[in-house]
Amino acid sequence: MIFIIRILRFLIIAAVVYFLFRLLWKGDLFGFLKRKKRSGSPKPLEEMKKDPVCGTYIPESQALKLNWKKETYFFCSEECKQKFQKLHK
Numbered sequence: 031m032i033f034i035i036r037i038l039r040f041l042i043i044a045a046v047v048y049f050l051f052r053l054l055w056k057g058d059l060f061g062f063l064k065r066k067k068r069s070g071s072p073k074p075l076e077e078m079k080k081d082p083v084c085g086t087y088i089p090e091s092q093a094l095k096l097n098w099k100k101e102t103y104f105f106c107s108e109e110c111k112q113k114f115q116k117l118h119k
């Protein structure tokens with residue numbers, strides 16, 4: 031009888047450990063997916079602007095803006111902006 035109780039107790043403990051492990055794993059996975067979603071490209075819908083000097087595409091928020099002849103131009107760096115300004119004086 032004691033033997034059966036020991037086996038049952040072992041099985042119950044094993045089941046509880048397994049259940050807790052699964053719960054923790056699922057919770058962690060859920061958190062991982064959440065983190066992954068947040069850390070993905072910050073603004074996927076952001077418009078990409080072409081640098082007319084070097085031809086690079088830059089997200090609008092990171093681009094350097096220059097208004098020239100009623101049009102807005104976007105540059106990847108100060109260097110490109112200055113090159114453009116020199117070319118269009």
Ligand SMILES: [Zn+2]
Nearest residue numbers: 081084106110
């Ligand atoms: Zn550039």
